Amino acid sequence: MVHSASIARTIRSQPLASLGIALLAFFVLCAVFAPWLAPHDPNQLNLDGRLLRPGLGHWFGTDELGRDILSRTLYGARISLTVAISVVALSLAIGVVAGGLAGFYGGITDAIVNDYLSNAFLALPGILLAIAFVAFLGPGLFNLILALAISGWVGYARLVRAQVMTVKGREFVEAARALGASDARILGRHILPNILQPLIVQAAIGMAGAVLAEATLSFLGLGIAAPAASWGSMLNDGRSHLFESPHLVFFPAVAVMLCVLSFNFIGDALRDLLDPRTRLSAGL
Template identity: 75%
Template structure:
């Protein structure tokens, strides 16, 4: 059975090369984040002013920055920050979306109107990144503040998706049967509705990881992310702005890391959407 499943996955990967690339990159970044102390050749905070702005070489594969710190080591440790922030933001946004979207979709009526107007639509009227910038600027930079700031603007998309899915699922026959048997509202939602709306939420979460990585890099670039000397891809790009022409490697490698990480989750999200949607699976021959 396991061998058949593995062959099935491999056959799907061959039909979707971008999915294989996305999965491979996600695994690579996860390995970097989990095993950074063993993979990084140098201490990411070690300063060597005698070797500042050195180009790529055998001793420093990606070169060094303006303080002589090894760029490869900082990129590897930066993967830990990016994925930690992104996964926390997606988890918190999904939780808030399930709560507010689930309540609005399940009960409907006045509660639905209230949540829609005073919560979902109100937050949608504000650009998420500007709301995050204002939040972090008010509370100060830091990992927890960064996660909260991004989740405040990111939960609305999950809430709208959950509400739409719950509105459709609550009219299904198995939900009506559970109500007729006297099941509680919480049991109906957790046991009957939630498992049937997980597919679009999984896809949305994968794509949301890409957005969260990019948003974290943006705030760190603006100096509103994790405080130094903690390695962050966005902060590395901010520090390298002054050396774009005399030491372009200080910009190129962190930018490539951000680009590859964002693309990997987008590729993975598209592959999950094609695989989890039966109509798409039939159309593409999966």
């Protein structure tokens, strides 16, 4: 069990963990309070103020349509965090069910999930699979989340399968089975709580990948439909003005980089905090 003292020592021993938490808290605040923090309407056009450089009136400048880049960057945090949380939650739900059944029952169930379904999805790179799904379903927030979840559940399923196969033969599981517990109760009440630690770490790192994947698809025009503000679509809009107005690309690119780094830093800290061998070697 992880105590608050262990958490405090981990944060003190890993400055990057504190930085990751601070960055994530900053992006969450930006996403939640975007309507109050944004100095302008993110979709308001001002053709007389096109491609303005950063200044007092527009701290991050304006884009080719005169829209305020700071406001669009703040609203872009909403989309990125929504996609990250939704994709990981849906991928994790599919992976827990599929991997749990495969690892618990084995046999034909394991062969179908692990040998056929997982290998079929792993045969193509995840981003290409997501591009194919979005191109087929059409752009939009829901379709984007669904496409990324469909292409990302395999990693969680294989992790859950391996963990379930390790835990299902332990004494407390055999004791629950001897007392007449159903398979669903054994999986939900006895096995799943004991495999949460690696899932939490994988989910934190998976959110970083989801943010990057959303930006990639939006950059390709397959993400959130215009005129919604998205960091990837902002990068796509600014690439034609890269040399004369580099601020169009700089600010959304920095936002993507910092958001991805925050999840990676937190994932590394959680791995060190939740791994007993790491805690013992570090004296935590």
